[in-house]
Amino acid sequence: xxxxxxxxxxxxxxxxxxxxxxxxxxxxxxxxxxxxxxxxxxxxxxxxxxxxxxxxxxxxxxxxxxxxxxxxxxxxxxxxxxxxxxxxxxxxxxxxxxxxxx
Amino acid sequence: xxxxxxxxxxxxxxxxxxxxxxxxxxxxxxxxxxxxxxxxxxxxxxxxxxxxxxxxxxxxxxxxxxxxxxxxxxxxxxxxxxxxxxxxxxxxxxxxxxxxxxxxxxxxxxxxxxxxxxxxxxxxxxxxxxxxxxxxxxxxxxxxxxxxxxxxxxxxxxxxxxxxxxxxxxxxxxxxxxxxxxxxxxxxxxxxxxxxxxxxxxxxxxxxxxxxxxxxxxxxxxxxxxxxxxxxxxxxxxxxxxxxxxxxxxxxxxxxxxxxxxxxxxxxxxxxxxxxxxxxxxxxxxxxxxxxxxxxxxxxxxxxxxxxxxxxxxxxxxxxxxxxxxxxxxxxxxxxxxxxxxxxxxxxxxxxxxxxxxxxxxxxxxxxxxxxxxx
Numbered sequence: 065x066x067x068x069x070x071x072x073x074x075x076x077x078x079x080x081x082x083x084x085x086x087x088x089x090x091x092x093x094x095x096x097x098x099x100x101x102x103x104x105x106x107x108x109x110x111x112x113x114x115x116x117x118x119x120x121x122x123x124x125x126x127x128x129x130x131x132x133x134x135x136x137x138x139x140x141x142x143x144x145x146x147x148x149x150x151x152x153x154x155x156x157x158x159x160x161x162x163x164x165x166x
Numbered sequence: 167x168x169x170x171x172x173x174x175x176x177x178x179x180x181x182x183x184x185x186x187x188x189x190x191x192x193x194x195x196x197x198x199x200x201x202x203x204x205x206x207x208x209x210x211x212x213x214x215x216x217x218x219x220x221x222x223x224x225x226x227x228x229x230x231x232x233x234x235x236x237x238x239x240x241x242x243x244x245x246x247x248x249x250x251x252x253x254x255x256x257x258x259x260x261x262x263x264x265x266x267x268x269x270x271x272x273x274x275x276x277x278x279x280x281x282x283x284x285x286x287x288x289x290x291x292x293x294x295x296x297x298x299x300x301x302x303x304x305x306x307x308x309x310x311x312x313x314x315x316x317x318x319x320x321x322x323x324x325x326x327x328x329x330x331x332x333x334x335x336x337x338x339x340x341x342x343x344x345x346x347x348x349x350x351x352x353x354x355x356x357x358x359x360x361x362x363x364x365x366x367x368x369x370x371x372x373x374x375x376x377x378x379x380x381x382x383x384x385x386x387x388x389x390x391x392x393x394x395x396x397x398x399x400x401x402x403x404x405x406x407x408x409x410x411x412x413x414x415x416x417x418x419x420x421x422x423x424x425x426x427x428x429x430x431x432x433x434x435x436x437x438x439x440x441x442x443x444x445x446x447x448x449x450x451x452x453x454x455x456x457x458x459x460x461x462x463x464x465x466x467x468x469x470x471x472x473x474x475x476x477x478x479x480x481x482x483x484x485x486x487x488x489x490x491x492x493x494x495x496x497x498x499x500x501x502x503x504x505x506x507x508x509x510x511x512x513x514x515x516x517x518x519x520x521x522x523x524x525x526x527x528x529x530x531x532x533x534x535x536x537x538x539x540x541x
Contacts, residue, residue, distance in 0.1 A: 067202045067386065067515075068308060068360045080323060097285060099315055100425040111363060111416055114255070114305075115283025116312045118422055119363045125415045132174060132387055136209065141514060146256025146280040150269045153260050153512075155504055 068113035069133060069142055070126035071096070073106050087112055090130045092143040169211035173388050182392040183215055186399055193219040194402050195351045196395060197344065197487055199337060200358035201228030201515030202386035208520040210388040212395075220399060223351065223487035226340055226440060227358050229305040230257050230513035231485060234439040235475055237333040238263040240468040241302050244331060245271045245278050247466065251294070253287035254302040256280045261509050264474045284316040284330075291320070291328035300462045303330045308360040310334045310451060311425035314432035317453065317460045329462040332452050335438055337361050338369045339449035345377045349488060354402055356384040356394045359413040366421030370409040378407045385413040432457055441509055442475075442482025481508035484517050491521040498522060 071087035076098070078084070083098040087110070094115065101117040104110055109126035110117040121129075133139050141149075173179035198204055204224045207213055213222050226232050242263045245252035252268070259269045259280065272278040277297075281287050284301050291299035303313040313330060320328045337358060344352055357370065362383045374381045380401035384394030394412045401408060411417055431454070438450025453461045463469070479501065480494040491497050491510070501507040503519055510516035514523075 068363065080319075082319070094282060095285070097283075097312075097315065100311060100422050100428070102424070111360070113308050113360065114312045115285050116315065116425075118308070118311070118360070118425065119416050119418070121416060128174065129387060141257075143282070146259060149256065150259040153503055154269055156273075 067133075067138060067142070068111045068118060069139070070109055070121050070129050071112050072126070073104055073108050073110065073117075076106055085117065087117070089143065090134055090139060092139065094143070169215060172210055175389060179389060179392060182389070182396050186220065186392070186396050187217045189396070189399050189403055190217045190219050191403060193221070194353055194399060195221045195223055196354045196356060196398055197223045197225045197352040198356040198384070198391070198394075199225040199227040199341070200356075200361070200384075200386060201231065201513065201517070202360075203227070203356060203358070203384065203391055204517050205515055205520050206386045206388055206391055208517075208524045212388060212391055216395065220395065222395075224484065224490075224517040225344070225355075225487060226443065226485040227306070227337070227361075228510070228513050228515040228517075229309065229335065230261055231481065231509040231516045232335060232440045232443070233258075233261065233304050233333050233509065234441045235264065235473040236439065236471055237304075237331070238267075239471045239473050240463065241331055242266060242268065242271055243468045243471065244300055244462055244466050245276045246274070247298075249298050250466075251277045251279060251290060251297045251299045252302070253279045253281045253284075253290060253299060255304070257513055258302060258304065260506070260512050262506055262512070264472075284313050285319075288316050288320055288325060288328055291325050292323070295327055297327060298465075299328050300466075301328070301330050303332045303334060306335055306337055306358070306361050307365045307429075308358075308363065310433065311364055311422070311429055314425075314428045317432050317457050318428060320460060321457065329460050329465050330453065331462040332433075333438070334433065334451040335440065336435070336449050336451065337365075338373060339446050340440070341373055341381075342377075343443070343446045343449070344486065345373075345379065347486060352379070352487060354380040354382070354398045356391070356398065357381050359383060359385040359390070359416060362411075362413070362417040362421065364422050364425050366419050366426075367409050367411060367417070368419065368421075374407050374409050380407050381409045383409070383411045383413050383417050385416065440485070442479075442485050444482075476507040479508040481510040481516075481518065484510050491518040494518075 075086040433451035
């Protein structure tokens with residue numbers, strides 16, 4: 065969780081008085097709060113950490129990092145199923161899929 | 167240079183390495199602060215590509231690893247309460263407390279949820295006002311702004327059934343503590359890039375000057391790490407001790423001013439215990455007085471928790487750079503990712519897990535085939 069991941073802003077809306085974006089991280093799309101990067105626009109790239117955009121990034125740097133993260137499995141770690149991973153690490157196979165909130 | 171082909175740009179990696187080899191004339195010990203950097207270094211064999219004189223010491227920059235045992239035990243106690251829905255990042259699930267972990271609490275019937283963002287936890291609280299929803303707020307300066315905002319939002323939106331179990335840590339006091347430690351060998355720091363994306367570089371010049379230690383802000387991709395090392399070695403060889411930014415594409419001197427303002431409003435600096443290291447003055451954040459209502463520790467009265475660290479675990483020495491993981495007798499024997507004694511073996515950013523995953527059981531061992539990156 066300590067890595068921040070670059071993503072592309074694909075949509076922006078106001079929600080409960082807060083500017084929120086939909087951000088595409090190489091396929092995984094998440095809601096991201098823009099309170100700390102208020103002037104970002106659709107099509108821009110940003111470094112995002114736990115649902116908050118922290119810094120703008122140019123497209124080339126963002127795509128290079130995303131490509132690297134995809135190859136080393138960092139995207140799976142960030143956006144994948146943490147319960148299955150924890151069960152595998154614990155040597156337990158859950159009897160039925162545990163519910164997850166994403 | 168057996169790993170060089172695995173770099174994104176092997177030609178550039180080669181040039182950076184050649185420069186480091188040509189520059190280093192004396193032994194230097196550098197500490198990479200960020201666990202993401204440690205992972206990158208071990209995975210790509212960067213430590214083995216460097217000249218013999220340049221040693222990398224792994225720092226305490228894994229938020230999961232340094233969360234104190236006492237706080238894990240408090241989290242487990244709160245998560246087991248019948249009225250509580252306990253939300254956490256996924257990588258906290260298997261961090262061992264004194265007796266069990268969050269994964270086990272869930273299997274015993276606790277309502278434990280994994281969320282991507284603290285905003286998801288707030289949303290759960292809004293949808294289910296009859297439950298107490300607690301978010302486990304761990305992490306460094308990169309993560310703290312998100313948790314500050316979510317508490318601010320909870321107050322603004324009048325969400326009373328939400329609270330934060332806060333265990334945030336700050337990097338500069340940790341650097342200070344490492345430099346003051348009696349057996350400190352660290353001569354330069356690769357500062358954590360994403361921490362600086364938020365905080366900027368203002369906090370470092372005074373530290374660099376006082377301890378005469380170069381601090382180079384560094385990213386965590388292999389080429390970023392090599393560039394950070396290259397600039398650090400140049401400074402050391404010239405007897406300089408400046409703050410230098412080798413991660414300019416993501417770090418501005420002022421950091422993120424909006425995030426820093428929110429941190430200053432919601433949190434206040436406090437002493438904080440670091441797992442395996444002990445208490446470091448002014449090294450953490452807690453909720454400021456105006457937000458104390460949202461503090462899960464107060465709300466659920468989880469004080470007086472007694473903790474018990476496994477005696478065999480030497481993660482504290484690993485986190486301070488005093489020993490390498492393989493110097494611990496438990497490493498790879500009684501302590502593995504499946505049966506971890508300490509958090510450094512659980513977290514993917516932990517030094518012990520990185521060494522285990524990439525087969526660094528002995529210094530000369532190459533990474534296993536399945537652990538090697540493709541392409």
